[in-house]
Amino acid sequence: MKKVIFISSTGGHLTELMQLAPMFDGVDATLITENTASNSSLKDKYGSKFHTLVYGTKQHLFSYLFIFAFNILKSFVLFIKIRPDYIITTGTHTAVPMCKIAHLFKKKVIYIETFANSKTPTQAGQMIYPIADLFIVQWESMLEVYPKAVYGGWIF
Template sequence: MKKVIFISSTGGHLTELMQLVPMFEKVDYTLITENTSSNKSLKDTYGDKFTTLAYGTKQHLLPYLFIFSYNILKSFFLFMKIRPDYIITTGTHTAVPLCKIAHIFKKKVIYIETFANSKTPTKAGQMIYPIADLFIVQWESMLAVYPNAVYGGWIF
């Protein structure tokens, strides 16, 4: 059975990622998001198949640099522990390090650009686009931004 990490930041990106829950029963999955009070119930639902990274916001730059550095190290640890075949993500900054690590180890990276952007790229999308094995956009108009992407329609 393929091992898959599903990862995203909290909020709308996680809401989009959770639309993929039907895929969980077909793979050996791990769900990763940020550690926030709104995500605590996911531990009850997914048990040891759920883990978190530290929550940080770029609005507080100095603490964010330390949090992001910590998340890079934890992402590497999780990658080595889980040894996934695929990373599937809806973004954003929380997922970038894990996608880069997976790419270095020649594992598949599948990125789904957010539904929230119909004309402009996200920063995470721009960083992952060059390394993604499959890059999916939810708006046909985004094919102009990411010409090698696949239009997948809305995830909702």
């Protein structure tokens, strides 16, 4: 059975990612997101197949640099522990290190650009686009921004 990490930051990106929950049944799925109170029920639901990274925001840049560095290390540890075949993400900064690590180890990266952007790319999208094995956009207009992407329609 294929091992798949589904990863995103909390909030809207996680809401989008959870739209893919029916796919969890067909694979050996692990869910990774940021550790926030709003995500606590996911630990109960997914148990040992649920992991968290430290929540951080770029609004507090100094502390975010340390949090981001820690999350890179933790992502590497989780990657080695889980040994996924695929990474599927809806973004954003939380998922970038995991995608880069997966690419380094020649694993498949599937990135779904957020529904929130219909005309402009996200920073995470711009970083993952060159390495993604499949890059999906939810707005047809985003094909102008990402010409090699696939239009998948709305995830909702």
